[in-house]
Amino acid sequence: MSALLKIRGLQLAYGGIQAVKGIDLDIFEGELVTLIGANGAGKTTTMKAICGLKTCAAGSIEYRGELLKNLPPHELLKRGLAMVPEGRGIFARMTILENLRMGAYLRNDVNGIKQDIEQMFVYFPRLQERAAQLAGTLSGGEQQMLAMARALLGRPKLLLMDEPSMGLSPLMVERIFEVVREISAQGLTILLVEQNARLALQAANRAYVMESGLISMSGEAKQLLGDPKVRAAYLGE
Numbered sequence: 001m002s003a004l005l006k007i008r009g010l011q012l013a014y015g016g017i018q019a020v021k022g023i024d025l026d027i028f029e030g031e032l033v034t035l036i037g038a039n040g041a042g043k044t045t046t047m048k049a050i051c052g053l054k055t056c057a058a059g060s061i062e063y064r065g066e067l068l069k070n071l072p073p074h075e076l077l078k079r080g081l082a083m084v085p086e087g088r089g090i091f092a093r094m095t096i097l098e099n100l101r102m103g104a105y106l107r108n109d110v111n112g113i114k115q116d117i118e119q120m121f122v123y124f125p126r127l128q129e130r131a132a133q134l135a136g137t138l139s140g141g142e143q144q145m146l147a148m149a150r151a152l153l154g155r156p157k158l159l160l161m162d163e164p165s166m167g168l169s170p171l172m173v174e175r176i177f178e179v180v181r182e183i184s185a186q187g188l189t190i191l192l193v194e195q196n197a198r199l200a201l202q203a204a205n206r207a208y209v210m211e212s213g214l215i216s217m218s219g220e221a222k223q224l225l226g227d228p229k230v231r232a233a234y235l236g237e
């Protein structure tokens, strides 16, 4: 089986500083893959490159056999790639409902969109309670829920999530991860970048560990969860 997303020899730099030094990464259809690692390891930079927000210095990123080069975000979305960015990127001056509708702007199946919005309200009842409120007034956790729901409204084939747990209360994190597990169980392919390694490894099928711009380990998430090196370096044991 060929990978849905295939990264080979990827290098990324900020001026003279190499943030990513040649990594390979595969994501197969239906998998929940997590990319974990310490602060500054290069996870977010890798994610940005997949989304076309960062130019590759070397290497390739292929999605369904097509090179993702110089494709703007809306072209990526047309192909089924949606991102939930770090910092969420919601439209603060629009209501929650308007934000959700924006997520579906490439679709014209009115009934399907309606159903999907209802489904998001089931996942995140808080969004329903605040549907008419401006998104900028939401708490950090609620904004994360909205960002995720908005991305899902695009009916993506591959969902890229950058640090969804960042800055959230444990309860919010729990809810977000419950939904991540649920949409994954329904078959959505997900790449999850996380600093909370324990949570990420518990949810994922497979994982890559990034260290100073390189992949230092990879394998089944469960296996990595039990690995002494991972436990010492990333699980605080």
Ligand code: ATP
Residues within 6 Å of the ligand: 014, 017, 018, 019, 037, 038, 039, 040, 041, 042, 043, 044, 045, 046, 195
């Ligand atoms: P975090 O969890 O903090 O987001 P990360 O693993 O995602 O960490 P990156 O944000 O990808 O790491 O950063 C990788 C390296 O690139 C770091 O050394 C960082 O200092 C550097 N870096 C990131 N963004 C920039 C930038 N805009 N300009 C210069 N250097 C940057």
